[in-house]
Amino acid sequence: MFAPEGPTLRELAVQALSSVERGYDLLAPKFDRTPFRTPEAVLGPVLRELREMGPFGSGLDLCCGTGAGVEVLRRVCRERVTGVDLSAGMLAVGRERLRGAAGPGDVSDGEDGPGDVPGGVAGPRPAWVRADARALPFGPVFDVVVSFGAFGHFLPRERPVLFGQVASVLRPGGRFVFPVVAPARPGSALYWGLLGFDAVMRIRNALWRPPFVMYYRGFRLSEVRAELERAGLAVETRPLPELGRRADGSPRCRLVVATRR
Structure with missing residues (x-):
């Protein structure tokens, strides 16, 4: 995903079901080929x-x-x-x-x-x-x-x-x-996208351990x-x-x- 040498969907799924530390350890070799890098x-x-x-x-x-x-x-x-x-x-x-x-x-x-x-x-x-x-x-x-x-x-x-x-x-x-x-302006595509991502993370953390904390709407x-x-x-x-x-x-x-x- 994201780029030819970026992480696959399966790799992202495994990372998302890990802890924050372990998830980034797994993502690290391909991190710079994702939109997550500043x-x-x-x-x-x-x-x-x-x-x-x-x-x-x-x-x-x-x-x-x-x-x-x-x-x-x-x-x-x-x-x-x-x-x-x-x-x-x-x-x-x-x-x-x-x-x-x-x-x-x-x-x-x-x-x-x-x-x-x-x-x-x-x-x-x-x-x-x-x-x-x-x-x-x-x-x-x-x-x-x-x-x-x-x-x-x-x-x-x-x-x-x-x-x-x-x-x-x-x-x-x-x-x-x-x-x-x-x-994000309420009602905009970005607003709903962030709201949806936040909801998915909260459901994931309610059902799966260890948690993966990533809630950007609260900042x-x-x-x-x-x-x-x-x-x-x-x-x-x-x-x-x-x-x-x-x-x-x-x-x-x-x-x-x-x-x-």
Whole structure:
């Protein structure tokens, strides 16, 4: 499905009946050939905003997957870049992919130092860390934390812990940055599509164990803003005009910038 070298329908079904961790381990070798990887159309505008805020010393890609956010951070961080994810399979693919793009020896696990990223842009070598985002194994050592498309894997009741963990690994003045898409207009095809997907996931989790948490409709900016502020982060949003506007003129996508007080 999705592409000639992408996962088959059977493979997707097996992954969907696994846990989140096991499902992504299975999907990892073909993940970059699916629509689930954050597209360049989103990464580019976020990179532009980060360049205006930066440069930074050290950066963390939270729930990094195969490293799309790691590549962005290597362009704006001078000292250290780290990707953290629960799936060992996704980390392994990210490590190999960047190693292949950078050349032998330019990317290593847990090593910092100069290297090349795709496109010939110099940046620190990334470290790849397997850990639960709700229990990060770091102190307050990061100047910026980014995340792309991961929040649907956390139940609303888990978000205060998640945001508290992010705040705990940021230096004072450090920033937590992530894009948020505007909610689908009620009655639109996207609205019904998301509603149907959410319903299927809830039925699946009611009938099958282990659960696979992926509920993107529950990530509402008004609620998220309040939770970030309770975690000690001052929140602002910035439009990403490259991603278009809705019929009422509001941006289709905003960038949340939450700064540790």
